[in-house]
Amino acid sequence: MPPARTSSLRRIVCAPDSFKETIAAADAARAMAAGIAEVDSAIEVDCCPVADGGEGTLDALLPTLDGREHRAVVTGPRGQPIEARYGLSGDQRVGIVELAEASGLALLSPHERDPMQTTTFGTGELIDLAARAGCDSIIVCIGGSATVDGGSGIMQALGSVFYDRDDQRIHSPMTGGMLARLGRVERQHIHGRPRLRVACDVTNPLCGENGAAAMYGPQKGATPDMVRELDRGLMHFAGLLQADPTTPGFGAAGGASLGLVAGCDAQLERGVDLVLDALDFRARCEGADLVITGEGQLDAQSLTGKTTMGVAKLARSCGVRTIAIVGAAGPGAERCRRDHPDGFLDDYVSLSELVGEERARNETADAIREAARRLMLALIESES
The missing domain is CATH 3.90.1510.10 (Glycerate kinase, domain 2)
Structure with missing residues (x-):
């Protein structure tokens, strides 16, 4: 028998970029999926690593x-x-x-x-x-x-x-x-x-x-x-x-x-935009309840074409909320939230704040898994 469902979420797309010098995008997506499964293994997870068109x-x-x-x-x-x-x-x-x-x-x-x-x-x-x-x-x-x-x-x-x-x-x-x-x-x-x-x-x-x-x-x-x-x-x-x-x-x-x-x-x-088009990302967002994206640093520069905001912008156009798990939140990170004029993210989680800077850098996969697990628990609590 399938496990009992603890969340109303049915399908989540995990679409992170690489966290520079710490973890590849595909590994980050798998870590997110692992954290989700620890809370509710019945959720369908689509691992869709992305990039900004540069190296990686x-x-x-x-x-x-x-x-x-x-x-x-x-x-x-x-x-x-x-x-x-x-x-x-x-x-x-x-x-x-x-x-x-x-x-x-x-x-x-x-x-x-x-x-x-x-x-x-x-x-x-x-x-x-x-x-x-x-x-x-x-x-x-x-x-x-x-x-x-x-x-x-x-x-x-x-x-x-x-x-x-x-x-x-x-x-x-x-x-x-x-x-x-x-x-x-x-x-x-x-x-x-x-x-x-x-x-x-x-x-x-x-x-x-x-x-x-x-x-x-x-x-x-x-x-x-x-x-x-x-x-x-x-x-x-x-x-x-x-x-x-x-x-x-x-x-x-x-x-x-x-x-x-x-x-x-x-x-x-x-x-x-080129990468998301090649991945047919719009079609993957359709029918999803949540997109989890991420990258090494979220700051004001993220508004100028970095992956996280590109993912969030496309997901928002599909009516899907987006939360980012990032290595660190720098100056201007709050401007990336959708309650600011230029922002598209519903929220973000900083690994450095969650588990400490040293663990975020040296145990990045485990930190991402833990962040995804806590995020799921918080979402479930907000539903009750």
Whole structure:
């Protein structure tokens, strides 16, 4: 016989993001489910780990899309061969590529970081592999790059041909330092012409003081002189592609979105919205009584496109209340509640306040399970 029901709740969707540096999204969702089951195992729980379209999106999407992780040796950010991951959905219609896997800053030691010499060529190779697997659409997550090559490496790996000012074909992978010396580009369509969907929450333009080189170049190893040369190169490259360098988002990932959009006909989309659409999250909310989301930190920045608020906003449009379990609540967290003009959360629980900061960081899964258990008990008590 099924266990006696202690709550009026019938179905709960657990949709957390990763808690940075402590727990992956899928593990956080399982911990939430475990806490719920301790109180009422008759509740149907839909574990739906989510992401904001940056690093970690591959791991969040694959389980829900019944997908598989694939590995391939591709070109690393300094031209070295590296092993990188990409994902394919179970039906092989959707591909997932993270730029950080092949062209990420974390792949380089501090002394190797030089955006004049780094390339996104390996990311293009991963996109090509997904396209040749027969994908109808490919999600490209562009956070964490080591590059400022304007996405020229991606274009080149996908078949576009680059020539210098002497009209000599460039055979080596394109880098940021080569952009200013380009003469012309012969664009080629990606194999099979799948739909490229680029997760991009950055609104910076390509060039200028808020552009790719000035804003993000220094953390990638650029000196002031490099920043100026890279900025000139990006402006020149945009001209060759007949693209508007002031387009919001073109400054993302060292200008990678420029090459993807102007060179590969990709679309820029808000990261969390793209992920939720790929997960068919609206349909999963329909018929649910509650959504539990979460991430490492809830604060005023959460209002500007982070996962928790994206989940809560969509759930609210379906008439479903949302509660967040978060690692810590920072300044402005209270503004995320729905009783504030910009908020969508019905409530939130801070692990640091509930079990202490040390346990929240070092025993995150157990802390999330305990938070979910106490949340369920509180909800049941409120019903009586």
